Amino acid sequence: MNIKHIEPFAWGYIHAGRENKEYRIANGMRVFAEELEVNINTGNWFQSPLGAAWASAVRYSRAEGIDLNEGIKNRNAEKLTELSDLEELNFYFDYFRPYETVRVISKVRTPLQEKLEINKCCWAAGGGHSNPDYEMLLRIGTNGIREKIARFRKIHTDKQDFYDALILAVETLETVADKYRAKALEMIGTSEGEDKVLAERLAEAFSNIPRNKPRNFFEACQFFWLAFSLMDIDSPGLFDYALGGYYTDSEFDYKCLEQLWELFHNTRTWNTCIGRSDEFGNDYTNSLTYAVLRVAKDKKYNTPNITMRVNKNTPKDLWDLALETLATGIGMPAIYNDLSVCTALEAIGIPPSDAHLYCMNGCNQIDIYGKSHMGLEDGEISVIKALEFALFRGVCQFSMEKLAPDTGDPEKFETFEDLMNAYKAQIEYMADYITETSNKAQEVFATDAPNPWKSIMVQGCIEKGLDYKNRGPIYGHGQVLTEGLPDTADSLAAIKHFVYDTKKYTMKQLISALSSNFEGYDELYKDFAGYDKFGNDVEEVDAIYAEITDHVYRYFRTKKTFRGGTFGVGCSTFHRAPNYGFHVGALPNGKKRGEKLLADSIGATPGKDTNGPTALLKSVMCCNQFLATSGNVLQMKFAKSQFGTPSGKAGFTAIAETYFSNGGQTLQINVLSREELLDAQKHPENYKNLIVRVGGFSEYFTRLAEPLQDNIIKRTEN
Secondary structure: OOOOOOOHHHHHHHOOOOOOHHHHHHHHHHHHHHHOOOOOOOOOOOOOOHHHHOOOOEEEEOOOEEEEOHHHHHHHHHHOOOHHHHHHHHHHHHHHHHHOHHHHHHOOOOHHHHHHHHOOOEEEOOOOOOOOOHHHHHHHHHHHHHHHHHHHHOOOOOOHHHHHHHHHHHHHHHHHHHHHHHHHHHHHOOOOHHHHHHHHHHHHHHOOOOOOOOOOHHHHHHHHHHHHHHOOOOOOEEHHHHHHHHOOOOHHHHHHHHHHHHHHHHOOOOEEEEOOEOOOOOEOOOHHHHHHHHHHHHHOOOOOEEEEEEOOOOOHHHHHHHHHHHOOOOOOOEEEEHHHHHHHHHHOOOOHHHHOOEEEEOOOEEEEOOOEOOOOOOEEEEHHHHHHHHHOOOEOOOOOOEOOOOOOOHHHOOOHHHHHHHHHHHHHHHHHHHHHHHHHHHHHHHHHOOOHHHHOOOOOHHHHOOOOOOOOOOEOOEEEEEEOHHHHHHHHHHHHHHHHHOOOOOHHHHHHHHHOOOOOOHHHHHHHHHOOOOOOOOHHHHHHHHHHHHHHHHHHHOOEOOOOOEEEEEEOOOOOHHHHHHOOOOOOOOOOOOOOOOOOOOOOOOOOOOOOHHHHHHHHOOOOHHHEEEEEEEEEEEOHHHHOOHHHHHHHHHHHHHHHHOOOOEEEEEEOOHHHHHHHHHOHHHOOOOEEEOOOOEEEHHHOOHHHHHHHHHOOEO
């Protein structure tokens, strides 16, 4: 092989000449950039996706930190012809194995805690996403970053290794940009026609960027994509905020956006956020906001995720275009309410000016654009599992192992309040595990896997002299997701009615029925399965839902993160709901052991809301959504005919505005028909392009596992 180093990142890390890990990681990035072979593909306005070019067995990644890939190692080994090269590859793998971040983090869990995760009770210590400040990077260029580093280096004289690492990160970006300029200049001499024109444009662009501010939208997109793809393809964040000032709505600029959108789709870019307001209620929609929706409507791709922020002054024609985009069936944009989200963020101490800079990353985690390290998954809790533990004295009904404390014999609970107290104690037990384990993992990330690349683009890091993962960003709050809140409310409501209020059944009978999966308890099963369900505007059920939601959200808020914030909670269950449903036994809401149906959002368990959209919204609005700081998704499904007429669109807009004015936070919409989905299950070959909203993302329906397809089909069509 014609190579300089078998593993460039590994070589740079080991030969950095310093023990400081920030510097060693940055030097690995620098060596990788120096040895990177760049290409300009004919007809493609953008350079190849560099993040995807990390074809190394030893690498640094956004979520995992130091990461070893056995498959890549084996593929690379097959290309090596010299024994010494193979020995070198094996040496690197063996050298880094003890330092692999996920391996180090795994040691913070006890065997019992591992069983909690295996049995889908809860998990902790995710790596997560981020939203660097691309607006700032484009505005001041790497020359401005260098000046900023120099200014704060003089203040924090004991942080020289850190600032040297940041300079290496800056050099990495500039090195790759210079390679593209050289390649473009070379291409000018060997091309003609449109290819030559493109080469000239690229050469001109890279003579200015990344050191200086872009002069037009083409340069802005080139600069953005270079920085975005170099080390980590993740979430663009406030895309129209960062690039809108360069966009002219010309045919050329729209073509440039289309080309960038193709890259977003092909690389599974995560969350692109458009639209925003400031703390005074001013709307900041711009021409790029509209262009993003137009290109999404035209392309009809399932990726990237698109989130549209709305406020009381969102233009009507933007609403109309959003509805036209949703009518294509791609499940986007997800719609977020500035009033609710910003109020929730302000409640945890984020000032209004920064709260209004929120954006989404990943599927729908909330971040403060360019100022935080909080848009990640610190953990997840199965709320319904806590009820199972309360009913079975800490014994998991999937594994039949004791995984939680004994909170008392439920047959001796004299009041419904006694049961609720036991249930809440189980919630707190799992919450304590999640937050404690997450904080241990956060410390591992900070010490073993710092990120100098993100540190140059997230405010607070340069100013403090602290890494992005080590309390550098201005905000370091945490985010934990919930599973099964509606199912828990349904189960508790049925227990309250039949065991404590009417006393038709004893707790002993109920537990025996659940243990036997309702076999031999036909009447009991019919009563419990048929009792009132959340999502139908039933005051008693809704009150229980509000109480358990309030308890979960408030309890986590008492816990502090290693990163310097508090833990927040939300609900976005993605594709995991069926698996969580499978790992819980029979439930008092009528779910039997082995069934996978479980609520996929803060709304009703799919198919259980039968009184229409108004009733569903009234139920959901019973809880305080201002407590949710990690996305609080409500899924709804509408018939295509709803979006096909002016009156239908007006009806949906009225529903959305009513929900948002009452504190609702998020709406994610599927526009399709039940018949279409059922036919797609039977004849997937005819529906290869059918897209549905799963939770935090959209996906082709035929690619989903059957239990998840069933969950989506059972969502009531409003």
